[in-house]
Amino acid sequence: MRDKLDDLSHRIIGVAIDVHKKLGPGDNFDLESSHVIPALIKKVVDSMGGKEAVLERIKARNRLNKPNKRDRQLVVWGTGKSTREFLYVEDCAEAIILAAEKYNKPDPINIGAGFEISIEDLVELIVKLTGFKGRIIWDSTKPDGQPRRKLDVSRAEQEFGFRAKTSFEEGLRKTLDWHLSTRKNR
Numbered sequence: 001m002r003d004k005l006d007d008l009s010h011r012i013i014g015v016a017i018d019v020h021k022k023l024g025p026g027d028n029f030d031l032e033s034s035h036v037i038p039a040l041i042k043k044v045v046d047s048m049g050g051k052e053a054v055l056e057r058i059k060a061r062n063r064l065n066k067p068n069k070r071d072r073q074l075v076v077w078g079t080g081k082s083t084r085e086f087l088y089v090e091d092c093a094e095a096i097i098l099a100a101e102k103y104n105k106p107d108p109i110n111i112g113a114g115f116e117i118s119i120e121d122l123v124e125l126i127v128k129l130t131g132f133k134g135r136i137i138w139d140s141t142k143p144d145g146q147p148r149r150k151l152d153v154s155r156a157e158q159e160f161g162f163r164a165k166t167s168f169e170e171g172l173r174k175t176l177d178w179h180l181s182t183r184k185n186r
Contacts, residue, residue, distance in 0.1 A: 020147075023171050024089030025178035030135040035148055040076070040123060044132050047072045051183045057131030071134030074127075077142035078079030080120030085150045087113045091164040095156060102160035110151040119144075125169060129176055136186060 019036060029038040048054050048071050087095075096112040103109065117125075123136060156162040166174075 021084060022089045022092050023084045023086045023175050025174060026089070027175060029179055029183075033069055036084060036119065037062075037122070037172070037175065038179070040126050041179055042050075042128050043074055043076075044130050045183070047134055051180050052164050054130050056179060058129075060131070068159065072134055073135040073137055074123075074132065074141050075137045076119070076123055077139055078119065078121060078144035079140050080138055080144075081118060081119050082117040082144040082146065083148045083150065084122070085112050085114075085116045086168065086171070087111065087164060088166035088168075088174070091166050091171075094165075095162045097175045098160045098162050099156075105159070109155050109159060111156055111162065112151040112153040113168065114151075115164075116120045116148070116150040116167060117166055123173060126176070129169075129173055161169070 003171070021037075025035045027038045028034045028041045031039055031042060034042070044052065045054050048057065091113070092111065098110070099109065108158075126132070153162075
């Protein structure tokens, strides 16, 4: 769906829209080609023993505050200090529709959430949502990537009234729920 949204924004609107990283149902969870959020979700779920283990943990979240022996360690690239901005896919679709209806200028415009999160905080949020209790290892021999990625999205709000409605945590939860509902238990 993401590729279709990007293609649609360029073909129909005829204006360059820079859509930042998207998250949501339908994302690519293949570790060889995915982006940071689906890769981290998949790594956490795998390190917990799969879908059923995560679903069980989510149900028992309030009872389990100690480490779980089934959870293996989670190795994350870099230091966790770099930041990223993510836009929930339904908000992205809304922005493209608004731009198509209301924006008729040749200048490129940024579409994003207007919110950034460090990779460290992202990992902690995924850990919280899944109930992961294993050890997190930051592999600082691997790159952090660009230190900061956040768009100035003020023109999208000024020009056609777009402002992301889905909170980051809600979008992340929906992405995790979709992954768990479509994933085979492995």
